[in-house]
Amino acid sequence: MPREICPTEIDIIKLKRYEQLYRVTAKFHSSMDMAEVLKEIIHTLKEVYETFDCVLLLSHDTSTDPELPIHDLEYGSDSINQAAAQAYLTGNVQIEDSLINDKSVLYAPLKGKQGIYGVLQVTAPDTPIFPKEEVGFIELLANTAGGALENAQLYQQSRKLISDLQLINKTTHRLNSNLRLSDTINFMSEQIRASFDAQVIGFLMFNGKDQFEVLTGSSDYFFQDESVPLVHFINNKIKQEKDAVFIGDLSLDENIGEKKFRSLMVIPMIQSNALIGAVYVLNELPYHFSFDKFKLLQSLIHHSTLAFTNSMLREELERMVITDNLTKLHSRNYLDERIQLSMNTDALGAFLLIDIDDFKSINDTFGHQVGDEVIIQVANIIRKSIREHDVGARWGGEELAVYLPKADLKTGLMVAKRLVERVEIETNPKITISCGITVWHKENKDSVKKLFNRADEALYKAKQTGKNRVIIYDNYT
Structure with a gap:
């Protein structure tokens, strides 16, 4: 027979656990690194519940150690794990007891002040009914972890926002310094290649119903015949919809006919409500660009279009000054x-x-x-x-x-x-x-x-x- 635990021992165990909770809470608040927070959650659970299996089901993409027990959370009508989905959607602890399988599973939502960021799944093997005395502590730990994840995520988002604003500010400041068109294109190419991991970049100007000019400084791909089907297809789409284009895998659309590149972002250049051109950004890997990167590129091109247009107008005026109007030779x-x-x-x-x-x-x-x-x-x-x-x-x-x-x-x-x-x-x-x-x-x-x-x-x-x-x-x- 198992030895009975006296009330004093129970109090000592609880005290140790809450000391661990205090320690892990302090560690959570000392780190804004998402990976470190996740690692500490798993470490604490294994330390407290040596015989329990613990898994984190997260609702968003997170770069973590592949050895940690972290999986994507699936929810909705097609979700296999309905209890986990219910915990995520309701914000309440869910428990699955199974006498047949001789195990029980607890699902505790990782709650922050602004939302729920995933579910902590704790499996008690050889325990058909989950121990009630453990529910409160696990729920408290999950809430603490949820708050830490939220803080880390908000911190990373704020840093990303600052970085994005710095990129836009640096770019517009440089472009407003009266650069020549070639310098403008070279600078924009450098910024896009560094910030978006683009393999080829194209700057196209529209000069007629179906006519366009690829500006010098664009990647070689846009001067080759292999780019023509893709460019014509996307140009027509932009002209019809007057909106940016974001495609994760070009190979899925047979109408496009692109064989080499898979990921695409195209941002129209609009000045005074007129469509004047477009910026193409491509990569050979499918789904290479995130939606956040797509929105950032839209903002970058939006803020750069005026300076881009000014560079073109300035050079056109210079050409007019040094060009004879009749012969188009120099003056x-x-x-x-x-x-x-x-x-x-x-x-x-x-x-x-x-x-x-x-x-x-x-x-x-x-x-x-x-x-x-x-x-x-x-x-x-x-x-x-x-x-x-x-x-x-x-x-x-x-x-x-x-x-x-x-x-x-x-x-x-x-x-x-x-x-x-x-x-x-x-x-x-x-x-x-x-x-x-x-x-x-x-x-x-x-x-x-x-x-x-x-x-x-x-x-x-x-x-x-x-x-x-x-x-x-x-x-x-």
Whole structure:
């Protein structure tokens, strides 16, 4: 027969347990680490009830030690463990006694002031009826644990909120510092990649019903054909719904046709109620982005769109200032600045001054509109015939110019001859051009004005000696 426990021993056991409860409560309040709180709950239960099996059923995702007896709480009509679900939903202790299985199970809700965070499941083996004298202590421990979990969760949420606000504040502050568009995109990419663990990021601007432009600085994926089905599908969805898109697994939708990436967040960029573009964020793993991250990205893009738009408008205004409205070549002022900069930094350069032959007769014969079209045709030929870092410009009227930084006379002559030949072949109505060419070298004292004067003299000689030709200024020393 089991030995009877006298009242004094019972009081001593209770005292020890409440001392343990006091100790664990003090430890709970000294830690804001969710994992530490959970570990302490399990440790205390095993210490008090060596023969009981204890499991924590939690209602939210928590990163914990995989060796701890912690599981997700399932509740609802499909829940297997109805008693645990009932304890969670009602906030009351539930007990399942089983004479057949010779065990009893107690389910104590982990209650805080603002909600219930899970259920403590305590199984008493070889005990068909759960000991009533243990219910009060376990319930008290569960309530204490619930309060500690709530405090730890609120602390983590507050830290996350502070971190999110710092990210938004840092981003908007940096973007409002008059960054160029390329700098804006690079900075945004760095922030998104670091904060959201994004593998590819795309910045798309809408410029028509079905047209869009992938901005430089976006991931390579968005410049490849494999991205087209996904981008078209999501762009149409955004334009129809005017809302952000959050997909945990792209492979589940056959209409999308995406094979490589699984997780997707797309946030529309809206300015003055107008949809101007979208930011794409993808990862190869399914369900990689949490809903909290999705909401944070929405807030980040919302606060950044104005600065993003300002960067684009500022660069567009700059392009308008340095671009000739008719030919879309550079303006005369921009040409002057680029040549001066080149003279300050380079060793040499070639300058071509071009004039359309008999332009007045073109205007008189075909009209000024055709005359403008002829100038545009020549400008387009120039644009196609020079390198990216060369400068094509409208000099004035029917005169155009080309500056070739770091180019010698041989290179300049080759470009000039190619222009003369192409203009005669490719224009309609058929026209010709004359070209004067000169170069500068760092070892000689030179200036932009002198360079222009020499090219002008060479051009004058080309016009006087038959037109449709290239003349080199040959008196330069």
